[in-house]
Amino acid sequence: MxxxxxxxxxxxxxxxxxxxxxxxxxxxxxxxxxxxxxxxxxxxxxxxxxxxxxxxNSVWFDVAFGLAFVVYSIITVVVQAKLSVRMYLLPVCAGMLVALLVTGSLLLLLNNSVDKGFGSHFLLPVIALLAGSIVEPMSRSLSVYYMGLRHHNHLYYYLIGNGATRTEALNYLMKRAIEKSLVPGMRQMSSLVVGCSPVVMWTMIMCGVEVLDAAFFQLLIVLAVFAASVLSVFVAVWTARRYVVDGYARIKSEAVEIDKVSEQNIVNNEQNI
The missing domain is CATH 1.10.287 (Helix Hairpins)
Structure with missing residues (x-):
């Protein structure tokens, strides 16, 4: 108390x-x-x-609050990745919502929360843990993907010119983005027992939860965040293809110019510092 x-x-x-x-x-x-x-x-x-x-303990209030938290996380991803809100808000929204829906539902089912009485004490922590944990890896991955549109667009056109489809040509940049989303999850899993990384487990033990239950829930959280990070990036990048490439398989000039402006802002910030 x-x-x-x-x-x-x-x-x-x-x-x-x-x-x-x-x-x-x-x-x-x-x-x-x-x-x-x-x-x-x-x-x-x-x-x-x-x-x-x-x-x-109202499901409607919980859903409304959860959606507000998700919207805040989506805007944070777009801002941190230096993307245009008008052009890339929908892809990021799709990636975040799909990842939360899939991984959140599995996490709640694996934790047996349905049998224990579904309520705010289960739904809100799951949404907050997942949405907050995938903001940074998702923003980094999307930043790598869209900056690659400018620096590696010659490779894209080279592949298109040699008979590759639009999807095949974009797979290189998509591969780099997914690799970027895999790194934080693998690093967290490899160093889980070092120091205070399993903070959820130690906190639950302090609150009187059985050690095995706390350890199991810690593993669930880490794996769910890992899956949500990769899934959110995959869905966001896949959805954004229609906004990046036009009907003639050409990279839209707007996407490239956005990256130029973002890069110039980064350079200016570094010079001011």
Missing amino acids: ISMLGIGLMAIFIILPLLVASMFRIDAVKTVFAALVKMLLRVGVLGAAVYYLVVA
Whole structure:
């Protein structure tokens, strides 16, 4: 249970890093407190929303909140990947929704949540864990794919000129994007027992869950995130083909120009830093 003593002891986790920073005369007080305030505001708003959702225990409210979280994740992917919202929002949306629907449904079934009484305490964490975990690998993969449209479009036209179909020519760029989505999942699986990587398992054990059940759920989460990352990239890239290539198998100039602008923005940001 939350108590005033517990809230007071939480300050120790802020004081200790600040003491170490002050020993080396590192001025990090303003930065730390600014980050702390942002975290408290976000967690406070999220905690209050989830609290009322759990109390209400309404499937419609849960679905609405889950969709809002998914929309936020989709916009985050588009922004981080430096893509045009107007041109690439639908492919990213399709990839995210398909991945969440498939992997989320399997995760809920494997966790036997249906038999235990389906509700907010199952649906909301699954949506948040999956959607939040695949944002970064999905944005990196799509960034690699669409930047490749500019840097490797000569290879695409070379393949088209030698008799390859549009799908066969785009498979090279699609392969690079999927490889990019595979790396984080493989890295997480290979280092699962090192340090605090199985944070879900340790948290569940602290909350009184049986060790074997906590370990099994940790494995489910890692595998579900791995599958969702790859599936979301595959569906998004596959859906986006119609937006990237026209009816004559030519790469649309708009897609290339978007990448040029994005690259120039990155260069400008690096120069300003």
